[in-house]
Amino acid sequence: MKKREVHIVGNWKMNQSLYEISQFFIEMSKMKMELKCKAWIAPQAIHIPILKEMAFTTGAIYIGAQNCSNQDSGALTGETSPASLADLGVEFVIIGHSERRTIFGEGNELLNEKVLAALKNNLKVIYCVGETLAERESDQTYKVIDEQLLVGLKNLPADKAHLLMIAYEPVWAIGTGKVASAEQAEEVHGYIRSKLTHRASETIILYGGSVKPDNIDALLRKENIDGALVGGASLKAQDFRQLCSIASVLM
Numbered sequence: 001m002k003k004r005e006v007h008i009v010g011n012w013k014m015n016q017s018l019y020e021i022s023q024f025f026i027e028m029s030k031m032k033m034e035l036k037c038k039a040w041i042a043p044q045a046i047h048i049p050i051l052k053e054m055a056f057t058t059g060a061i062y063i064g065a066q067n068c069s070n071q072d073s074g075a076l077t078g079e080t081s082p083a084s085l086a087d088l089g090v091e092f093v094i095i096g097h098s099e100r101r102t103i104f105g106e107g108n109e110l111l112n113e114k115v116l117a118a119l120k121n122n123l124k125v126i127y128c129v130g131e132t133l134a135e136r137e138s139d140q141t142y143k144v145i146d147e148q149l150l151v152g153l154k155n156l157p158a159d160k161a162h163l164l165m166i167a168y169e170p171v172w173a174i175g176t177g178k179v180a181s182a183e184q185a186e187e188v189h190g191y192i193r194s195k196l197t198h199r200a201s202e203t204i205i206l207y208g209g210s211v212k213p214d215n216i217d218a219l220l221r222k223e224n225i226d227g228a229l230v231g232g233a234s235l236k237a238q239d240f241r242q243l244c245s246i247a248s249v250l251m
């Protein structure tokens, strides 16, 4: 029995056509699963309304965003407003994914503004942290994570702390097939929990990085791992459902 609710969160990134999305939900509804874990999906922003509709008919799958702006409105061509996400009834937003940090150059200061903007709109936030391979090999893992937590979560309002979740995603494990061992991940999760200033024991901390049906069980059995943020294996209904089934057994 897990202490905290287990969350399986699919990050679809810039994938899935409308046809693939409809096939995904047709497959999901055929499986008639009884979900005890929380199942969440973050599609491309443009697909959020359509997914909300399909997810509603399929059952308890909640829909979120992969990113949002640090502002509610204004002259910010191409951005996604957290206020508009809240308007749409979106459940959560991922902030600080390593692809946003490395490809789009988002630093801890900007990510802090995004976290605060999302929380102000009462969106749940999955704030991602994690080290690169070079940082791990030069013993910088905890230094990098300290900075990501300290700056990224600066001025976190105590009354919004219940909306915050963390995802530990070692960059070297994302999309590479190299999953951190359950022991490696647990060590960092425990460290992250020890650094949280509000609701540390209740905060959901997800692991992300090449999670698959064949490796999730060992990860979820660790005390401080409360679920998974999943890229590749969330795209196929069969795999996503299997991840949710394994998580549900532990609840």
Ligand code: PEP
Pocket (backbone or CB within 6 Å): 011, 169, 173, 174, 175, 176, 177, 208, 209, 210, 211, 229, 230, 231, 232, 233
């Ligand atoms: C991710 O993109 O957050 C991720 C963990 O991807 P993958 O599961 O494909 O490694």
